[in-house]
Each structure stands twice: as structure tokens, then as C-alpha cells.
Amino acid sequence: MDATVYEAMGGAEAVLALAEAWHRRCLDDPVVSHAFHAGTHPQHTERLAAYWAEQLGGPATYSGGVGDHASVVRVHSGNGPHEQMDGRAVAAFVAALDDAGIPADLRLRDTLIAWFVWGTALLNHRYAAPEDVPDDLPLPRWGWEGTDGW
Template sequence: MATVYEAAGGADGMLRLAHAWHERVMADEVVSHAFSHGFRPDHTERLAAYWTEALGGPAAYSEVYGDETSVVRIHSGNGPHEEMDRLAIACFDQALTDTGLGTDDRLRAVLHDYFSWATTVTMAKYHGSRDQVPQGMTIPRWSWDGLVEP
């Protein structure tokens, strides 16, 4: 059976999804606030590399950019933001449709579940302070059955 990464189109599919999600987010007045401080010009490429690794592909993020600790720190210390998270997930669901990844119900469901979990659990865990994020975290892996325990 193909990994979620392979079923979503591999590296090209992840890049298309990252671009579509980023466009949706930047057009949303609430979610775009998360980027009001600016963002790296290669944000979508980095995001695609992260999703590649998380969804069963090669270690495209950790071999080039960093580990889970660095990603979680970027998303930490901003206080709770449930409404922004809900809207970011809605943007992701729309991006699945934009890229054609929403036509396969099983793939759509697993990608939605992954993004919802990552947004509301891993990226929201340390909303109090970036200093709370432990060192040496590895990027969690997600399969057709959900979180792959280390």
C-alpha cells in the first residue's frame, strides 16, 4: 500500500498543497494574522518538505531545515487561538479541493485528520512560551491509521 505521501502525489503533490494552503491562508483576514510578522520566501517549500516527512516520505525537512523542536517553537508562545486554528483547518480543506486531492474520500479524510491533529495538538501544545518546547523532538509520522507511535 502506498504511503499517504505517495497517494497525495509525492513531492509535487505536497508542494501544490502547500502553495494552495498558503494562498488560502493569506486571503483569510483572521489566519493571515499569523504571518503579519512576515514569513520566509521559501515558506511553502519548507512546509511541503515538512508534510513530506510527516506523511511517510523521505526526511525532506529534518535533513535540510531542522527538527520538530524548531517547527514547534515557531508556532509557540502566542497564546491559545482556537478560532484561527479552526479557520486554518478550513483553509486546508479548501486547499485539498483546489489541488484535486479532495476527490478521494479516504485520502481527503486522512489528510484532514493529520492537519487537524498537527494544528490543534502538536503546534498548540506550548502556547504559553517557546521556552517550554523540549529539545530534540522528531517530526511525528502519520499513516493511513493515524499517528505512528515512535
């Protein structure tokens, strides 16, 4: 049986390192940094890592006490198209894989990049406005073959 994507990338420590590396790169990018102009939660990267970990097959820490998927989607909805920002966020993620020391295994890297591209589109563009997001929106899971139901 295959390890989960979360396990293959190195577990909690690796996901946190990736979240930190990605966030640093976003803040350094003149286009992507705009998304953070209003500031972030003091534990932003830890919360982000828990959110990512749960989606990638890790523990249900995020939905078990940090927050819910609907709230995350509401924060990111209603901002209109921003293809350049999305593309640069993906580029920051790809570079952050190396920064964080994520294994260079091609299957793992391809899976993580596909997940991040899909997640960026889903998070930012599925709902036109925050009030359109259902309260009971489940946290999507992503495995080696992608995800079901989205």
C-alpha cells in the same frame, strides 16, 4: 502493502501544490493571515511542503537539512488559545485540497484532514511557551491509522 499517504496524494508535486494553495488561502483570510503578519521565509511553501511530506511518509528532506521539529513547534508555541484561527486554517486546508488537485478519494481526504487538525493542535497548543519545547523533539509521522506516541 498500502502506499504511504504521501504517495497516495501524488508525491512531492502534490504536497507542494497543497502547501502553496493552503498558504494562499491563509493569506486571503482576514483572521488566519494574522499568523503571517511578520512575514515568512522566502522559501516558506517549499519548506512547509518538505515538512508535511516527511510527516506523511515522504522523504526526510526537512529533517535532513531544512530544519527540525522542535524549531517549528517553538515558532508556534506561546501564542495562547486561538480557536477561530485554528478552525479557519483547517477550513483553508480542506478547500486547498481541491485547489491543489489532491485525489478526492474519501479515505485519503479523511486521513489528510485528521492529520491537519491533529497537527494544528499539536503544533500550536502542546507547549505553553517556546522555552518549554524539548530540543530533541522528533518529527511525528502520520499514516493511514494516525500516529503513535503522541
